[in-house]
Amino acid sequence: MTFLTFNRRHDPRGRRVLITGASGTIGRALGDRLNRAGARVVGLDLRPTGDEPFPVMACDVTDDDSVTSAVTEALEFLGGLDVLVNNAGIGGPAPAEYAPGDEVRRQLEINLLGTWRVTAACVGELVAARGRVVMVASRMAVMQLPLAAAYGASKRAMVAYADALRLELGTHVTVTCVYPSAVRSPIHDSTKAAGLSLEGMSVYEPLDGVVDAIEHSALAVRPRRDVTTTRKGAVEFFLARHLPALTDRIVARTLAARAAGGAFDGASLAAGVVERHGGRA
Incomplete structure (x- = not known):
């Protein structure tokens, strides 16, 4: 794992890049930067806005036919593929104590299976080009939050x-x-609307730093296996991987303080957490 340990990069000019979730906060910023640097960028998104500074094709990553059609069109447009950035993803309220419903299935379908579908559709061109895949994961891939x-x-x-x-x-x-912590974007809106905002448990990081890390991973001559996006994120990654019990205690203590302080009052999905921590149900 590394935190932005920069080394030599490939010249971005002419490199063929496909970005999923390209109309969102991170995808759009990344595509814009690579496009301005001379890369040939195409994006995929469920709902392209039409004003992105690079071509974005409509694609539902939960649908096999949509992925096949959009990826085929994108690869024909690019003439091959050097870099795939799997950035598409959603969040939402989903406490572990409740049986999985539509929200859980939606997140797994997009974040995991959508990534799988798009990548599988690109494998042939990536192998031919000896290319690379960049996965925009999350700190929560190694350090779970409640x-x-x-x-x-x-x-x-x-x-x-x-x-x-x-x-x-x-x-x-x-x-x-790549393991970002938290960036201000609409991905957090549904969690906040449900009264489960984790504002007190996460510190938002600058968008530019996240884009720096993804761009570096896409262009580095010797790309790293795992890349964090801040020094704090690097520490959290290390602790979660090597001292998970300590990480659990830190997160649990923060959750208890927030529950006791009324942060989740009125949130039905957090009623059990509040009651178990002696707060107001």
């Missing part, structure tokens, strides 16, 4: 998929996982 079990599970599974892909394609394709 009340968001589906997101953490989907991102941890995404990393497991990346590990398998690396072993299978490693003779020809490199695979890097």
Whole structure:
């Protein structure tokens, strides 16, 4: 694991890049930067806005036919593929104590299986180009936060998929996982609306730093296996991997303080957490 340890980069000019979730906060910023640097960038998104500074094609990553059609069109437009950035993802309220419902299935379908579908559709071109895959994972792939079990599970599974892909394609394709903490974006809106905001448990990081890490992973001559996006994130990654019990205690203590302080009052999905911590149900 590394925190932005920069080394030599490939010249971005002419490199063929496909980005999923390209109309969102991170995808758009990354695509814009690579496009301005001279890369040939195409994006995929469920709902392109139409004003992105690079071509974005409509694609539902939960639908096999949509992925096949959009990826085929994108690869024909690019004439091959050097870099795939799997950035598409969603979050939402999903406490672990409740049976999985539509919200859980939606996050797993997009964050894990959507990544799998798009990557599988690109494997032939990536192998031919000896290209690379960059997975935009999350700190929660290694350090779970409460009340968001589906997101953490989907991102941890995404990393497991990346590990398998690396072993299978490693003779020809490199695979890097990038672990942002939290960036202000609409991905947090549904959790906040449910009264489960984790504002007190997460510190938002600058968007530019996240884009720096993904860009570096896409262009580095010798890409790293795992890349964090801040020094704090690097520490959290280390602790979660090597001292998980300590990490659990830190997160549990923070959750208890927030529950006792009324942060989740009125949130039905957090009623059990509040009651168990002696707060107001």
